[in-house]
Amino acid sequence: MELAYSEQYRALQGEVRAFIAKYGHLSPKPGGGRQRPSKKALDWQKLLLEHGYFARNIPAEYGGFGLPLDVLELAVIAEEIAKGGVYPGIMNQGISMLVPTLLEVGTKEQCAQWIERTIRGEVIWCQGYSEPESGSDLAAARTKADVVDGHFVINGQKIWTSSAHYSDMMFLLCRTEPDQPKHKGLSYLLVPMNAPGIEVRPLVTMTGRATFNETFFTNVRVPTDQIVMGRGEGWHVANVTLKYERLLLGDANRLSARLARIRELMERTNLDGQRVMDIPEYRDRLMRLQGEVMASKYHGLRLLTEQARGEDSGLKRLIVKYNGTLLGYRLSSLAVDVLGAAGLAYDAKDEAAETDEATAWHIDNMYDIGLMIGGGSTNIQKNIIAERGLGLPREPKTAPATRS
Ligand SMILES: Cc1cc2nc3c(=O)[nH]c(=O)nc-3n(C[C@H](O)[C@H](O)[C@H](O)COP(=O)(O)OP(=O)(O)OC[C@H]3O[C@@H](n4cnc5c(N)ncnc54)[C@H](O)[C@@H]3O)c2cc1C
Known part of the structure; x- marks a missing residue:
């Protein structure tokens, strides 16, 4: 089996690396978010859009780069962005959920009215x-x-x-x-x-x-x-959006980027006079997580391939949200364990507190618990996968409360 990229994708790899070498210093720090994008994030978004490293497959008439979907291209770009430690672009409910919904079921006028300003991060x-x-x-x-x-x-x-x-x-x-x-x-x-x-x-x-x-x-x-x-027809549209929400919440590219940041954190952090990466317990946790992130990534590529072929992936998509949010929480928990108490004493009112790396990890870790509930709770996802996907018996309804 040939696992190396072909020449075409190696060329793209080189192109993204050159982009990062030239512009990387302009990137906002990856992670954090949950606030209106800063001027720095908007400028970086513009650069990504101009180079086709964001919204690559959204039609040019709606402000995207207008290329046909090529799963490997997306994988190469995501990989290089993660490796380069730069911000992969603005990710929010408009960009990741509403835009694909409009492309799938909206009118041309709605797409023209909303998509460009949304992917630029101007309309939240x-x-x-x-x-x-x-x-x-x-x-x-x-x-x-x-x-x-x-x-x-x-x-x-x-x-x-x-x-x-x-x-x-x-x-x-x-x-x-x-x-x-x-x-x-x-x-x-x-x-x-x-x-x-x-x-x-x-x-x-x-x-x-x-x-x-x-x-x-x-x-x-x-x-x-x-x-x-x-x-x-709102129930149908709402479910189109939910489909994209669940893909967003467990996005494997974000997990890969997170993994790369943790690896780097463990290499430069010492615990009791030892490099964290050299402590077997921590290294084992990292390696196990790395394997699981790779599995998520390949599952994501399989879904993209099916999408490119016009096939419906059905319930396979639910695994992304279920597994990805659990994995995201375990990743940030590892970072928090490496950092210990560092970053815990932040002022919640200070909007800039997340520019401190340790604080950003602590906040992400708390937020990750919510992500297992948001977009449909883990219990519900598990039941749907089990009952509709695997054909297991339905969860028994709880008996009505009785009075003694
Ligand atoms: C961080 C975060 C962000 C969110 N953002 C948004 C947002 O932007 N917009 C928005 O509209 N909503 C948002 N939500 C809400 C989210 O979608 C709901 O919290 C979620 O769908 C669960 O609904 P609920 O809170 O009413 O819990 P409930 O539906 O009351 O569920 C409570 C518990 O019972 C379990 N349960 C319920 N029914 C069943 C069943 N049939 N079988 C088995 N278990 C069951 C659930 O798994 C859960 O553990 C967000 C939530 C979080 C945590």
Whole structure:
């Protein structure tokens, strides 16, 4: 078996390396995030877009690089970016979830209106799905939108809305057809966050920071053309987005980049007078994780290959989110164990605290626990894989509570 890249891909490898050698000093630090992109991140994003190292396969008319999908090219770019230790580009709900959704089911006008500004990091989106009574059972959403005078008028409440406090737009799942069965009564709307009647109340997590929010809607008006697909088709659109969310949450390229950072951290950190990389317990953990990251990477390449062939990967995609978020947490836990107490005493109000490497790892590690819940909890993913993928018996329903 020939495992080396062919000449074409070695040439691309050289091209990306030359790019990093020339511009690498302009890159923001990888990791962190969870805030509006800085000027440095926006400038770096522009460079990546111009060179085709981001949005490589998005049509040029929507601001992408316009090349056909080539799985190996993407793998080479991701590998070199990870090795070079530079920022792989802005990753947020708009770029990773809304953009592919619009490309798959949006109109040409919607793609032209939103994609370019979103991939440039200029328009930030949040996801309005979960409600206090509807998380895992998403189709039970009760936030409603009535049509009045050519507008949807939205009333209700969303919760756990990540980044709503600095977003420009929301993709919202709401009930527009109350007389239809629950899955058929939903619509997917694009809502400006500065519309009158939207109130965002931050929720503080164990990081000491507010990364998500409660979002309240009181008579919020949105023109009726701000809908993706038709009325009552929101459940289908929401699931297209969820498909991409789950791929984002377990993205193997991010895991590889993380692994490279930990390897480098272990090489330059000493514990009790010994280089961490030379301590068997730590090295074994790293090697086990490395094997698992490689397996994730190859699984991701298989999915991309299927996508390029126009095949539906079905439930195989769910493994990415399930496995990737668990793996992400184990990776950051290793970094935290290497760092010990360093970086723990940060000021949560200090937006720049994450520029400290150790602090960024601690915050990432806490956030990683949330990622096992966000986008559909680990329990739910496991049940879907087991029941629909492997054909195992259905999870028994819990017995109703009885009184003695
Ligand atoms: C960090 C983070 C970011 C998030 N960002 C967003 C966002 O941007 N937008 C958004 O809309 N939502 C967001 N969420 C919400 C997330 O999607 C929900 O928390 C998730 O879907 C679970 O819903 P829930 O919190 O209502 O829990 P519940 O549905 O009440 O579940 C509680 C527990 O019961 C288990 N459970 C529930 N039903 C079943 C079942 N049938 N079988 C087995 N176990 C079950 C679950 O696994 C879980 O452990 C975010 C959450 C987190 C943690």
